[in-house]
Amino acid sequence: MKPTKAEPLLSVRELTTTYPGRRRAAPVRAVDGVSFDIAAGETLGLVGESGCGKSTTGRTIVRLLEPSAGSVRYDGRDIGHLSQRELKPLRKDLQMVFQDPHSSLNPRQTVARIISDPLLVQGSSAADARRRAAELMELVGLIPEHIDRYPHEFSGGQAQRIGIARALATSPRLVVADEPVSALDVSVQAQIVNLMERLQRELGLAYLFIAHDLSVVKRVCDRVAVMYLGRIVEIGDKERVYAAPAHPYTRALLSAVPLPDPVAERTRERITLLGDPPSPAAPPPGCTFHPRCPKAQAVCRTEAPLLRIDAPGGTRRVACHFPESL
Numbered sequence: 001m002k003p004t005k006a007e008p009l010l011s012v013r014e015l016t017t018t019y020p021g022r023r024r025a026a027p028v029r030a031v032d033g034v035s036f037d038i039a040a041g042e043t044l045g046l047v048g049e050s051g052c053g054k055s056t057t058g059r060t061i062v063r064l065l066e067p068s069a070g071s072v073r074y075d076g077r078d079i080g081h082l083s084q085r086e087l088k089p090l091r092k093d094l095q096m097v098f099q100d101p102h103s104s105l106n107p108r109q110t111v112a113r114i115i116s117d118p119l120l121v122q123g124s125s126a127a128d129a130r131r132r133a134a135e136l137m138e139l140v141g142l143i144p145e146h147i148d149r150y151p152h153e154f155s156g157g158q159a160q161r162i163g164i165a166r167a168l169a170t171s172p173r174l175v176v177a178d179e180p181v182s183a184l185d186v187s188v189q190a191q192i193v194n195l196m197e198r199l200q201r202e203l204g205l206a207y208l209f210i211a212h213d214l215s216v217v218k219r220v221c222d223r224v225a226v227m228y229l230g231r232i233v234e235i236g237d238k239e240r241v242y243a244a245p246a247h248p249y250t251r252a253l254l255s256a257v258p259l260p261d262p263v264a265e266r267t268r269e270r271i272t273l274l275g276d277p278p279s280p281a282a283p284p285p286g287c288t289f290h291p292r293c294p295k296a297q298a299v300c301r302t303e304a305p306l307l308r309i310d311a312p313g314g315t316r317r318v319a320c321h322f323p324e325s326l
């Protein structure tokens with residue numbers, strides 16, 4: 001069944017992913033009741049500080065991890081608990097690009113082997129897979145004649161192009177890109193972002209684009225979700241979230257982004273958050289952001305805010321008892 005407007009390509013509901021605690025330590029609920037949709041061809045940005053559960057969310061969606069609760073519906077089917085054998089035909093549709101290009105490529109395999117592997121797993125012949133690998137190299141701006149080289153013979157940006165080619169080998173419909181440009185120089189970041197945007201236009205890909213850098217997310221995504229300690233605290237259309245952030249945490253993250261206009265940059269309000277995020281193994285009661293929130297009041301310490309639509313008829317959702325803007 002092809003997705004329609006009523007049926008998004010990906011629909012995540014109350015997704016929870018728990019890591020077992022080491023020795024006697026409590027389990028870590030790294031993702032805690034996360035819900036969002038991604039339509040075919042759309043990009044959802046996922047942002048938040050280190051350790052808030054972005055990668056765990058991405059890895060659970062492509063089923064490198066199994067959720068401990070909630071559902072992951074892909075193309076109308078719950079894939080959250082499928083066995084590896086049942087997942088195999090879906091693997092071609094759901095792919096992942098990793099943060100550190102070099103460490104995500106096997107240094108002992110040639111580019112031909114790296115890009116061909118997903119095709120061989122799906123049953124392609126060796127000759128077909130090699131031909132397709134050369135085509136994919138060209139598609140992502142690499143020289144196909146370099147097909148028998150090893151990853152260390154490529155720069156960081158080129159290695160990320162190999163990672164993208166590998167992800168595209170099976171013509172996926174959804175790519176989870178986990179900090180795909182964070183490890184790259186700024187000039188190379190722009191090239192890879194351009195490449196990903198072009199591929200999206202040409203191939204109709206949907207992206208879950210995970211990043212620390214809010215300016216990169218602003219450029220590439222249609223909607224943005226902000227995570228804090230395993231939960232989404234704000235989600236909505238990019239324009240609305242960036243122009244009028246409603247959650248104090250989103251405001252703080254955005255206040256750290258330099259503005260291109262020098263006058264606006266000089267008067268930019270900067271909100272400094274106190275301390276580091278608490279451990280997801282022992283989250284604070286009530287609103288988990290309350291120990292760091294400049295707007296916290298008594299109710300915040302005892303009652304967890306629900307993720308609610310922030311204005312009648314709107315689509316943006318915010319989890320805060322006292323949202324900033326309506």
Ligand SMILES: Nc1ncnc2c1ncn2[C@@H]1O[C@H](COP(=O)(O)OP(=O)(O)OP(=O)(O)O)[C@@H](O)[C@H]1O
Pocket residue numbers: 019020028030048049050051052053054055056057212280
């Ligand atoms: N394999 C693991 N075992 C136990 N805990 C883990 C494991 N992987 C991650 N965690 C914990 O789960 C939480 C979420 O981690 P995750 O890697 O998803 O965060 P992240 O938002 O991707 O962070 P970063 O921006 O640093 O990549 C963190 O507290 C982390 O310490």
Ligand code: SF4
Pocket residue numbers: 247248249287288289290291293294295296297300305319320321322323
């Ligand atoms: S619920 Fe309270 S503590 Fe949490 S973000 Fe809103 S104002 Fe801050």
Ligand SMILES: [Mg+2]
Pocket residue numbers: 054055056178
């Ligand atoms: Mg991560």
